[in-house]
Amino acid sequence: MNQENQNVEHKRIWKDEYLKWVSGFANAQGGKIYIGIDDDLTVVGVDNLHKQLEDIPNKIINNTGVFPETNHIKVDGKDVIEIVIEPCGMPISYRGAYYYRSGATKQELRGNALHQFLLKKMGLNWEDIPCDGVTLDDIDDDAIEYFLDHAIGEGRMEAESRKSSKEEVLSNLGLIKDGIPTNGAVLLFGKYPQRRFVTSSFKIGRFGTDDADLLNQDQIEGNLIQMTDKIMQVLSSKYLIRPIHYEGLQRKEPLEIPEDALREIIFNSIVHKLQFGTWNQMSIYDDHIRLWNEGVLPENYTVETLMSKHTSKPRNPKMAQVFYRAGFIEAWGRGYEKIMKAFDKANLKRPEFTVEQGGVTATIYREIFMSVRGDVKPNQTDTEPIQTDTKPIQNRTKAEERAIILDAVKENPLITMDSLSDLLKITKSSVQRRLDALVKEGKLRHIGPTNGGSWQVIE
Known part of the structure; x- marks a missing residue:
């Protein structure tokens, strides 16, 4: 006996709640349920074999509409019931709930997952459903032109496509049914898609x-075709x-x-x-x-x-x-x-x-x-002076002041002109001249807007 997997389930005894597993197998790729075998593959056999061979199929048919293949097999000399469930083209529910076999587990489908599953079982995609109350007037001509410009430019549509009407373009893309644009058409090219699909x-x-x-x-x-540009x-x-x-x-x-x-x-x-x-x-x-x-x-x-x-x-x-x-x-x-x-x-x-x-x-x-931002230490602000030199201010040369600036910028690339002025105890215009000299020497560069941005030391 194989371990439980996506297509096999072992049960010691039959319980009616296992009809959920029947629904799950039928809604997925089908599978087999063995009654009389424990999860650890210990074979325990079944009692009242003939009665169960009659009762179990009837319960499955009456509660789910699934017609199983039910077999009596011998495993290690003991009676075991094999229930074979084929995948079903229609959604199968048990007591109003839908289940799906994924891996070795059974999942109840709810919300969006259920919606998507039901559409798939009916051979539909959500994008293919005609959008009730929408007409071609709700489709944006500019969005269609934007699409054609890019598609023709990429060589993935013929230049002749420009002569097509809005309806013909949607029809060629499979996005209109019986003259009604589909959900996909509204999302891609609609004038106001969020009026109908808020979360788009x-x-x-x-x-x-x-x-x-x-x-x-x-x-x-706005529409999805132009949204990424925005x-x-x-x-x-x-x-x-x-x-x-x-x-x-x-x-x-x-x-x-x-x-x-x-x-x-x-x-x-x-x-x-x-x-x-x-x-x-x-x-x-x-x-x-x-x-x-x-x-x-x-x-x-x-x-x-x-x-x-x-x-x-x-x-x-x-x-x-x-x-x-x-x-x-x-x-x-x-x-x-x-x-x-x-x-x-x-x-x-x-x-x-x-x-x-x-x-x-x-x-x-x-x-x-x-x-660019640098590793700014927590709670450090632009107005906090950065101590880089203890030499008396009056004895510093311009070269030494420029060196202090480089050290300060390494410590905090976002340091402001005011902070440098406080640090060096010189005017902001003097700071600007030191900065200009460093940029000219190729030792410093400014990144970002003039009023703001950051500094980067060029090693």
Whole structure:
């Protein structure tokens, strides 16, 4: 006898509550229940064999509608009942509840998981359901044009597509039924999708010392095809930094996170989201970014599967196809490979992906921000003087003052002009001249806006 697994269950005696296991097997890949064998594979046999061979099938049929194959077998010379449950194309309930066999456990399906299961059993995807009360007037012409511009530019649609009507474009994408745009069409191209699907917006929050310390927040709304552009604009202007450096005479201001990789992570989060679930949520901390979307991985997929060559199994295939045609994602499961290569090229720690709380979390580390900010000690403020030299002030040379500035900046890259003036006991204009000299000598550079930003010592 094999150990219990996804398709096998052992029970010492029959109890009517095992009808839940019947439902679970029928709703999954089918399986076998052996009556008369303990969990530890000890064979105990069954009493009243003939009566049970008659009663058990009748109970299964009457309570679940499943027609089992019931066999009498001998194991170690003892009578055992084998109940074979085939997978069913229709959802099977027991007393109004639906169960599903996953691994070696039985799970009761509820909420979004039940909704998704029922749609799948009926051969439907949520994105394919016509959106009641919506007409073509609710579809944004600009969003359609935006999509066509990108899809034609990527060579994934013909230029002739520009001549197609709005209805023809949606029809070719499988996003309209009997003249009614589907849920997927409204999310991708709708004028006001959040009026119907409140949780289709994207939440961003900036946190301080802990999750209770919310410093700033934004909620990005609008259609999904253009949403990532809006997210990137907000992140660039309010939440992430663009350190300045020079390559020769050319000024460079790259985003602290590899931009194409960050876009790919956001696109994947949007496309693979359980669309009738809760919001996509991006939490930004000093040292990392956490992006979570509801929706577990495809069956038999793990995080390790994503990191290796794999077949793409999008939750919302038609919506994923639109993002692919626009050039936003890859169709062959190469997105994660591209993300990792981008971080490797930038010499940054790779993001990590985990499955938690009914969804997938991407953790992106902010190494550049932490480097620019420096290891500022707790409770240290810009107004606290940094003691770097005990030589009498009146005897210091300008070179020595510049050396003190370099030491101070190493200790606190965010140190202000006022703090340097207090430290050196010279005017702010004198401090500025020392800073200008250090920049000219190639020993110091300023990162960020003129009023603010930080300093970096060039070793």
